[in-house]
Amino acid sequence: MNSEKSKIIFVRFCYWLGAVLDALMAIDMTLYMVFNTYVYLELLYPSDQAKLALRHGTGLMIGWTILLIWGDQKPIERKDLLLMTAFPVIIMGMVYDLLLFSAGNTFLTLNGLIQSYAIRIPLTAVFLIGYYIAQNLKPKHKK
Amino acid sequence: MESKQKRMLFIRFCYWLAAILDALLAGDLLLYVLFGTTIYLQYPTLTPITQFLARQVIPLVIGWTILLIWAVQKPVERRIILIFTALPLLLLGILLDLVLLLLGNKSSSLGTNLISFIIQMILMILMLIGFIIANQLKKINSKWNDGDLQ
Numbered sequence: 375m376n377s378e379k380s381k382i383i384f385v386r387f388c389y390w391l392g393a394v395l396d397a398l399m400a401i402d403m404t405l406y407m408v409f410n411t412y413v414y415l416e417l418l419y420p421s422d423q424a425k426l427a428l429r430h431g432t433g434l435m436i437g438w439t440i441l442l443i444w445g446d447q448k449p450i451e452r453k454d455l456l457l458m459t460a461f462p463v464i465i466m467g468m469v470y471d472l473l474l475f476s477a478g479n480t481f482l483t484l485n486g487l488i489q490s491y492a493i494r495i496p497l498t499a500v501f502l503i504g505y506y507i508a509q510n511l512k513p514k515h516k517k
Numbered sequence: 518m519e520s521k522q523k524r525m526l527f528i529r530f531c532y533w534l535a536a537i538l539d540a541l542l543a544g545d546l547l548l549y550v551l552f553g554t555t556i557y558l559q560y561p562t563l564t565p566i567t568q569f570l571a572r573q574v575i576p577l578v579i580g581w582t583i584l585l586i587w588a589v590q591k592p593v594e595r596r597i598i599l600i601f602t603a604l605p606l607l608l609l610g611i612l613l614d615l616v617l618l619l620l621g622n623k624s625s626s627l628g629t630n631l632i633s634f635i636i637q638m639i640l641m642i643l644m645l646i647g648f649i650i651a652n653q654l655k656k657i658n659s660k661w662n663d664g665d666l667q
């Protein structure tokens with residue numbers, strides 16, 4: 375496999391990684407809102423207020439999943455989506471978590487913060503590397 | 518003004534309208550989580566759990582605002598963003614509001630849902646019209662290019 379081909383595969387992997395994680399999150403958010411349950415998210419106990427607060431997020435999460443799948447159709451031309459996923463979506467989430475923890479939010483423990491960072495920091499790095507690689511590839515390499 | 522120019526203006530208006538409303542939503546959500554108040558959103562009272570769950574929402578709302586501004590740079594080529602805004606986002610927002618209301622969510626009311634439904638419905642129709650017009654422009658441009666080649 376030549377180097378350019380493997381770079382394209384890596385860039386496409388970035389889109390799919392984001393899409394799969396977003397889809398899992400969207401499913402869990404929907405399960406929580408409609409059936410009061412979840413698979414892997416620690417969404418705490420069912421609360422009417424929490425469900426109302428999450429209703430905007432669920433549509434956006436599904437929208438972002440579809441967006442990343444669309445991005446994968448032309449991975450080089452649509453590389454900006456990788457950058458937008460890293461910043462503001464992931465990095466802003468990390469900043470918000472830090473603010474929340476500093477403010478003493480009872481639902482975000484130190485363990486929760488560390489877990490969140492342990493997932494989000496490598497994810498951000500993967501997306502930024504994917505963007506950097508895509509930027510150095512020519513757009514003729516389509517799917 | 519030429520018809521094509523008018524159409525392009527309308528398409529740009531659709532992107533900007535959605536981007537501005539998204540930015541306002543993001544601003545109001547930030548006000549809510551930072552100061553416990555809102556300007557136009559009828560959100561539940563601020564509690565640690567709603568503040569905690571806003572972490573899933575705010576970055577995405579800001580992300581979508583930036584996405585719409587990115588799309589307006591090439592409004593015809595990136596017209597699919599209008600569909601993504603209309604269908605998963607707005608339509609799902611309407612459906613989830615209805616589901617919460619049907620499930621008897623105590624923080625959800627018919628009055629606020631009705632206003633939200635009307636706003637989201639109008640926006641969704643505008644986005645879909647914007648997409649259809651952008652699609653027509655794309656076809657016209659393709660024909661012109663084919664003509665030039667022949």
